[in-house]
Amino acid sequence: xxxxAMSGEDNLLRLVEGEEPDENGYHLQxxxxxxxxxxxxxxxxxxxxxxxxxxxxxxxxxxxxxDIGETSQNQLGALIAMDAATVKGVIDRLKARGLVExxxxxxxxxxxxxxxxxxxxxxxxxxxxxxxxITEETLAPLTAKEAATFLRLLAKLA
Amino acid sequence: xxxxAMSGEDNLLRLVEGEEPDENGYHLQxxxxxxxxxxxxxxxxxxxxxxxxxxxxxxxxxxxxxDIGETSQNQLGALIAMDAATVKGVIDRLKARGLVExxxxxxxxxxxxxxxxxxxxxxxxxxxxxxxxITEETLAPLTAKEAATFLRLLAKLA
DNA sequence: TTGATATCATTTGCATACGAATGAATTTGC
DNA sequence: GCAAATTCATTCGTATGCAAATGATATCAA
Numbered sequence: 270x271x272x273x274a275m276s277g278e279d280n281l282l283r284l285v286e287g288e289e290p291d292e293n294g295y296h297l298q299x300x301x302x303x304x305x306x307x308x309x310x311x312x313x314x315x316x317x318x319x320x321x322x323x324x325x326x327x328x329x330x331x332x333x334x335x336d337i338g339e340t341s342q343n344q345l346g347a348l349i350a351m352d353a354a355t356v357k358g359v360i361d362r363l364k365a366r367g368l369v370e371x372x373x374x375x376x377x378x379x380x381x382x383x384x385x386x387x388x389x390x391x392x393x394x395x396x397x398x399x400x401x402x403i404t405e406e407t408l409a410p411l412t413a414k415e416a417a418t419f420l421r422l423l424a425k426l427a
Numbered sequence: 428x429x430x431x432a433m434s435g436e437d438n439l440l441r442l443v444e445g446e447e448p449d450e451n452g453y454h455l456q457x458x459x460x461x462x463x464x465x466x467x468x469x470x471x472x473x474x475x476x477x478x479x480x481x482x483x484x485x486x487x488x489x490x491x492x493x494d495i496g497e498t499s500q501n502q503l504g505a506l507i508a509m510d511a512a513t514v515k516g517v518i519d520r521l522k523a524r525g526l527v528e529x530x531x532x533x534x535x536x537x538x539x540x541x542x543x544x545x546x547x548x549x550x551x552x553x554x555x556x557x558x559x560x561i562t563e564e565t566l567a568p569l570t571a572k573e574a575a576t577f578l579r580l581l582a583k584l585a
Numbered sequence: 586t587t588g589a590t591a592t593c594a595t596t597t598g599c600a601t602a603c604g605a606a607t608g609a610a611t612t613t614g615c
Numbered sequence: 616g617c618a619a620a621t622t623c624a625t626t627c628g629t630a631t632g633c634a635a636a637t638g639a640t641a642t643c644a645a
Contacts, residue, residue: 297490301562302470304582305581308585310633311585313632324600325601336455343624350465354602379622380623411583426469500594509632535593536593539594
């Protein structure tokens, strides 16, 4: 039998009657997916406040290329958790801004190689210190110990 | 030494993962934003595997309407962390599927009231048990104690 | 009362994000 | 060595997500 939506008044009534408060109720704000979405939103906003001319995915692409050097578009996508369709758009926009350059793989003609330009390298070197600040600000509501715990558990989930 | 500032969190996470602390390097996979994005992606994938015909934002809108009843579009957006432009698209699609209905506020002519239809109510009642499963599966990599800690810290960040 | 502000909703533009379909090139299996 | 399966990249369609501009309405304040 379908239970009708519960209002706060219902809960008050049950409290008055000495029942458990809303054992069966569903509260969106307690769901991990909803909080995860909000935490991600907050991080993106903090990112944008420090790095206005690049999005987090664009930054991720540059940072990974800086780390590992030239690689194929698909491989880069795998490393920064983007599917083929998404990474193409990101790389297209970075290319249009002269931060990466593309070339064909000599042997495997399917592959499209991506690499930083000199300008892209300068950009990522300039931005990495800001990224550390962004990480700190994102974690600022937590103590150092809590932040370490949180990152450990988050990594297990991701 | 012109060594760039390195947050303690970076090193702690790498120690947890058994990696050597690289004093100078910048590692994308240690940044909270990147892991947050991946964890969110994983959750969305789990959600889609259980609820194929609704997205997480659509589900959030229905669940919140089920919880609080009729409200204005903007107010609903505030409650489920969506800006006005985003919530409009979500509500438009739910309306097109007959899950919500819209009406004008009698007094304040600016407001657009949103409410569940009977079909929308049936849908959300049917889906809420699946949502609990989704939450469980998302948190499955953690022990019960870890999950509680994680949710507490995540809520502080969001 | 009226002029300035604020709020609600819409629209446009841009940037992820992903499923599905497609075509080209490579690798596998027999 | 060749057909089948796989991989790489692209394209299309759909759905968030947000900034900025706009128009309509409501509220505030002098």
